[in-house]
Amino acid sequence: MIFQRSTKIRVLCFLLLAIAVCPAGASFLFWGKDKEDPLAKGMALYGEGHYAQAESELSGKLASLDTQDKKRAYWFIGSCYEQEGKLDHALSDYQLAVQIYPRDMQLLLALGRLYLRIGLPDRAAKIFSTMLAIEPDSFEAHIGIADVYAGEGFLSKAAEHYKTALDSMTVRDLSVWRAYASTLLESRHYAQAREVMTHVLSINPDDPDSLLLSARLYYEMGLHESALETIGRAAARAPKRNDIVLRRALWLISAGETDHGLGIAFGVLEREPQEPLALFTAGLALIKKGEADHARQYLERAAAQESAPFIAKAAAGLLGAMPAPSK
Amino acid sequence: MNAKKLILFCLLLALSAGAFAQVAPPAAYNPDSVAREFLWQEYTSLPVSKRPKVGLVLSGGGARGFAHVGVLQVLNDAGFPVDCVSGTSMGAVVGSFFCAGLPLSKIWDLGKTASLDKASKDINAFGILKLLFSQKLFSSNAMESYISSTIGDITFDRLKIPFACSAMDIKTGENIVFHDGPVAVGVRASMNLPGVFSPVEYRQRYLVDGGVADFLPVHSARAMGADWVLSSVTLGDYSVSQLNSVLAYMLQVMDIRGAILAQAAMKESNFVVSPEVSDISFIDMHRCNEAGERGVVAMYRKVDAAKESLILFSINDISKKYKN
Numbered sequence: 172m173i174f175q176r177s178t179k180i181r182v183l184c185f186l187l188l189a190i191a192v193c194p195a196g197a198s199f200l201f202w203g204k205d206k207e208d209p210l211a212k213g214m215a216l217y218g219e220g221h222y223a224q225a226e227s228e229l230s231g232k233l234a235s236l237d238t239q240d241k242k243r244a245y246w247f248i249g250s251c252y253e254q255e256g257k258l259d260h261a262l263s264d265y266q267l268a269v270q271i272y273p274r275d276m277q278l279l280l281a282l283g284r285l286y287l288r289i290g291l292p293d294r295a296a297k298i299f300s301t302m303l304a305i306e307p308d309s310f311e312a313h314i315g316i317a318d319v320y321a322g323e324g325f326l327s328k329a330a331e332h333y334k335t336a337l338d339s340m341t342v343r344d345l346s347v348w349r350a351y352a353s354t355l356l357e358s359r360h361y362a363q364a365r366e367v368m369t370h371v372l373s374i375n376p377d378d379p380d381s382l383l384l385s386a387r388l389y390y391e392m393g394l395h396e397s398a399l400e401t402i403g404r405a406a407a408r409a410p411k412r413n414d415i416v417l418r419r420a421l422w423l424i425s426a427g428e429t430d431h432g433l434g435i436a437f438g439v440l441e442r443e444p445q446e447p448l449a450l451f452t453a454g455l456a457l458i459k460k461g462e463a464d465h466a467r468q469y470l471e472r473a474a475a476q477e478s479a480p481f482i483a484k485a486a487a488g489l490l491g492a493m494p495a496p497s498k
Numbered sequence: 499m500n501a502k503k504l505i506l507f508c509l510l511l512a513l514s515a516g517a518f519a520q521v522a523p524p525a526a527y528n529p530d531s532v533a534r535e536f537l538w539q540e541y542t543s544l545p546v547s548k549r550p551k552v553g554l555v556l557s558g559g560g561a562r563g564f565a566h567v568g569v570l571q572v573l574n575d576a577g578f579p580v581d582c583v584s585g586t587s588m589g590a591v592v593g594s595f596f597c598a599g600l601p602l603s604k605i606w607d608l609g610k611t612a613s614l615d616k617a618s619k620d621i622n623a624f625g626i627l628k629l630l631f632s633q634k635l636f637s638s639n640a641m642e643s644y645i646s647s648t649i650g651d652i653t654f655d656r657l658k659i660p661f662a663c664s665a666m667d668i669k670t671g672e673n674i675v676f677h678d679g680p681v682a683v684g685v686r687a688s689m690n691l692p693g694v695f696s697p698v699e700y701r702q703r704y705l706v707d708g709g710v711a712d713f714l715p716v717h718s719a720r721a722m723g724a725d726w727v728l729s730s731v732t733l734g735d736y737s738v739s740q741l742n743s744v745l746a747y748m749l750q751v752m753d754i755r756g757a758i759l760a761q762a763a764m765k766e767s768n769f770v771v772s773p774e775v776s777d778i779s780f781i782d783m784h785r786c787n788e789a790g791e792r793g794v795v796a797m798y799r800k801v802d803a804a805k806e807s808l809i810l811f812s813i814n815d816i817s818k819k820y821k822n
Contacts, residue, residue, distance in 0.1 A: 324572050324798025325791075358575045390539065414527040421536045425819075448529035459820045481530040481806050485537060488813030 209240055210247065217247055226251035242268065242275050249281055258289055269298075274305055283315045292319045310336040314347060321350070326358035343374055349384055356384070361392050379409035383418075395426055413439055417448045424456045432456050445472070447479035451486050463493055534802060537809045540816050542577060550812050551581040553724020555716050555767065556589025558709030558756055559732035560749075560780030561789060563588025564612070565773035567605050568793020569730045570596055576801050582660040584675075584718035586708040589730070590663035590688035591645070594681050597661035598649035608648065609786035638686050638695040645682035654678050662718040663688040664708030668697050673711040675718050693748045713756040714763035726811050728804060729767035730793070733757050735776035749780045769807045771797050 208214075209232055216225035229244045229251070236244055245268035252261035265282035272278055279302050286295035296319045302312035317332035333351035340347065348371045355364035368385045375381060382405035389398035402419045409415050416435055423432035433456035439449040450473035457466035470493075473479075473486035541549060554573070556566045566589055573580065585593030595605050654661060654677055662677040665687035676684030679700075687698040687705035697704035708715070719727050734753040741747055764770045773796035775789045797804075809816070 324575075324794045324801075326575055359577055387535075412527070413529070414532055417529075418532050418536065421532075425536075425540065446529070448533055451529075451533060455820055458817070479529045479533070482533045484806075484810055485533060485813060488810055489817050492814045492817045 209236055210243055213244070213247060217251060220254075222251040222254045226255075238272075242272055242278060245272075246277055246281055249285070253285065253288075258285065261285055262289070273301075276302060276306060276309060276311070279305075280311050280315070283312075287315070287318055287322070292322055295319050308339045310340045313339070314350075317350070317354075321354050326354050330354045330358070330360070330363075345371060345375060345378060345381060348374075349381060352384055352388070356388050356391065359391070361388065364388050365392075377408055379405045379412065379415060382408070383415055386418075390422065395422070398422060399426065411442075413443075413446060413448065417446075417452055420449075420452050421455070424452065424459060429456050429459045433460070445476065447473055447476035447482045450476065451482050454486060454489065458489065458493070464496055467493065467496060531802070534806055534809065537813075537816060538805050540819065541809055541812050542579065544812075544815060544819075546579075546581070548818075549579075549815050550725035550808070551723050552579050552808065553716075553719030553722065553727045554580045554583045554593075555714055555719050555727055555729040555763075556583065556585035556593050557714045557729070557731045557733075557760060558587030558589055558707065558752075559734065559775070560588055561612070561782040561784075561786050562732040562734060562773075562775040562778045562780065563592060564609050564786035564789040565732050565775050565793030565796070566592040566730050567602065567609060567790040568773065568795070569771055569797040570605075571602050571790075571794055572797035572801055573728075574602060576805070578801075578804070580659060582662075582719055582722040582724055584662045584664070584715040584722065585688070586664045586712055586715050587689050588732075589715075590685045590708070593661055593663065594645060594657075594685045595649060597657040597659040598652065598681070599658040600649060606787065606790060609790050612783040612786040638690050638698065641689055641695075642682045642686040645685045649681065652681055654681055654684070657681065660722050662715070662722060664712040664715045664718060665690065665698070665705040666708055666711035667703045668692065668706045669704050671711065673708065674703060674705060675712075675715070675721070677718075677722070691752075694745070707752070709752055709756050711759075712763075713759040714767075716763045716766045720766075726768045726808055727766070728769045728771065729764060730797075731760050731764060731770060731772045732775050732789070733760060733772065734778075734780065738777075739779075745781070752780065768811060769800075769804050771800050771804070773797070 210229065213225045213229035213232065216222075216228055226248050229248050233241060233244055233248075245264060249261045249264040249268070252258070252264060262282075262285055265278060265285055268278045269275070269282050279298055283295045283298035283302070286292070286298060296316060299312045299315035299319065302309050302315070306312070313332045313336035317329045317336065320326070320329035320332065330351060333347065333354060337347060337351060348367060352364050352367040352371060355361075355367060365388060368381070368388055371378075371381045372385060382401055386398045386402035386405060389395070389401060399419070399422055402415060402422065405415045406412075406419050417439060420432040420435035420439075423429075423435070433453060436449045436452040436456060439446050440453065443449065450469045454466045454470035454473060457463075457469065460466075467490060470486040470490050474483050474490060476483050554570075556569075557563065559565075566585075570580075570592070580596075583593040583597050585591075592605065595608070596602075660677075661681075662675050663684050665674045665676065665684070666672065667674055674687070676687065683698065683700055687700060688708045690698050690706045692706040692710065695706075697706050699705075712718070714729055714731060716727055716729060733756065734749075736750050736753040736757070739746060739750055739753070741750060773789070773793040775792050778785050778789050
């Protein structure tokens, strides 16, 4: 693969791709010294995180811009609103822009993604379908459709679109690969998921999210030793991530390494005394160790955690299944 | 390049790179979801004899009932155990296919052609016109042939998953539960629309659609040993129906009756999923797959809650693994 040759080539290719994807990049690169980008100030404000000012600056310029710049301006204005959490404003901006420029892929993409973000998957699907009608190989549109399908439970269709997107992408984006693998895992297509995860880890063997996904895959496949080894690597790279370390603790306890799992749970509780999953994990480990009274203390605390209602109910269930406390 | 241009260029690059990373970011850490995933694995790894038995109950509802296929699809994807199934009318059709081991992809395919099958052709406007002129009810033989040709001439005891379906004896009003004998006969009786098809004569009974006696056969699932019951209910919205034909009136009566029966049966279920199919009519066979897709959406939205419900129901059994 061309990207594996050297870092320099990788960077160069990425730059070229970035320019190809973003027309603004091209126009920017080829500015003459005398030509001032009318969006420069707004974009700079955006880059510095001053979204309200950027939006105001760009909105003020809209009327005087040519078509290409107008498209970019609408995109930036919508992005400013999104960054500020003003999603209804962002929606109005993108909708208006798409009405004016119905074939602009970046604006369509922004609108589609926003529809997904605000929970309107049907509308998002229509936008992504429009994109595919314009550019059948648009990987962004395929990813968008895949996300819609994945969110609605159509896992096979989602996997197909992720696959198509990945086939047409020239840049390796781990998050798309993981989304693909995750969909395969969710629909229990383990062999395919494993193949994908092997590829993902060959790109970046140290990424905690990829290691976690691989570990979950192994665990579901019943390959508990591989799962524990892999999640151990994930935990070593992200020791503060409770979703990784506490999952590992639970797996260790289930595998009979109770003290090890309990130690991890206590470690988390030292940092976060009310962590619901750590309380639950500690309670479960102590039940396994035969220390019912000690377990009860942790489970009672877990059962009182309103932030994790399922854990609270499960802890209450475990308490109910335990023998009466010793006097 | 001056510094300002460099910053802007980096910004553009970042935005361009953002275009590649379009998938939704990984969900933020949710302790409940990690606990659910772990306990679900603990539950599913229990031997069948050491965990509560799961029953799936599929309601009637004609074309709407095809939503059950979507529900089954999601349960199947999620690795949800299904130890027995009971169904009425369309729920009986779908249930029999599933319990016979027909792949879900094949059942989806059947939905695509449902409106073209002889079994459903009689219940369209033209068929009803014929019915009025001839003063004679149709035979539902075609339904029996359809079931037989799809899953073979098999008996209930040869199904891969225990299954039962309900019909009503039109002479006594009794709910008749089929759990032995030929599957095709039972399903035909369960799907035998009264007033359109002549009653199925079987074992000295005159049987019509079970939807008027047992729209949601939770009791049948319990009788098969189900400890925890998930009901899939496909009700119609009879408040907005267009009552413009004899058939429409008849179906309206069935829908109202079904809704009344379902209310009570849902309370006896441990978990209920109700796909939003109320706008699909009993006889909209051309909309079967649409109903199925809505079943997917409805079940997928609730599958985590269903897992949690079953885990909590089984917590005593799960905890035994941790007790010395």
